[in-house]
C-alpha cells in the first residue's frame with residue numbers, strides 16, 4: 001500500500017512538472033489589433049489580428065502559368081513568386097499557387113465551413129479565425145507540386161526544393177515542423193510567406209520562425 005501511495009505522489013509530481021513546463025497554449029488569448037498591416041514583415045497569427053476592412057492596395061494577379069486560377073499577391077510578393085516559379089520550372093519543378101490573398105469575409109466562411117463539417121477542434125487546428133490568417137496580408141501563398149495535391153506537398157520533390165531555395169526569393173516556410181508551439185499552426189509544407197530576401201535568408205539560416213525573428217530584433 002505504502003508503495004502505491006508513493007507511486008501516486010510520484011505520478012502527481014510528474015504531472016505538475018509537465019504542466020509547469022508545458023502550460024496550456026495562449027493562442028487566441030490577449031489578442032492585439034495589428035497597426036502596421038502594410039509592413040512586409042507584419043506578424044499575423046493567433047494573437048495578432050488584422051481588422052476586417054484591411055485589404056492591401058497593391059494586389060496583383062499571379063501569371064496563370066504559375067497559379068491554378070485567378071490568385072492575387074501584393075506586388076512585391078507577386079513578382080518574387082513568379083521569379084521563383086519560373087526558375088523552378090526551368091529546373092524541372094512544378095510550383096503552382098493554389099491559394100494566395102484571401103479577404104476577411106472569405107476566411108470567415110472558410111473557418112465556419114470547417115466548424116460545421118468537421119467540428120471546432122478540427123477548424124482550430126487546420127484553419128485560422130478571420131483576421132488571423134496570413135493570407136489576408138497578400139504576402140502568403142499555398143503551393144502545390146507535381147502531384148497537384150497541396151495537402152500532400154510534403155511528398156514532392158518540389159517541397160524539398162522550396163524548403164531549401166524559397167528564401168533566395170524572399171519566402172519562408174512559415175509553419176515548420178517542431179515549431180507549432182511558437183507559430184500556433186501545425187506543420188504546413190505548402191504555406192510560404194514573403195518577407196523579403198534579406199530577412200528570409202536570416203530566418204532560413206538560423207532555422208527560426210517569423211515570431212522568433214521579430215522577438216530577437
Ligand SMILES: [Zn+2]
Pocket residue numbers: 099135140141142190191192
Ligand atoms: Zn496557407
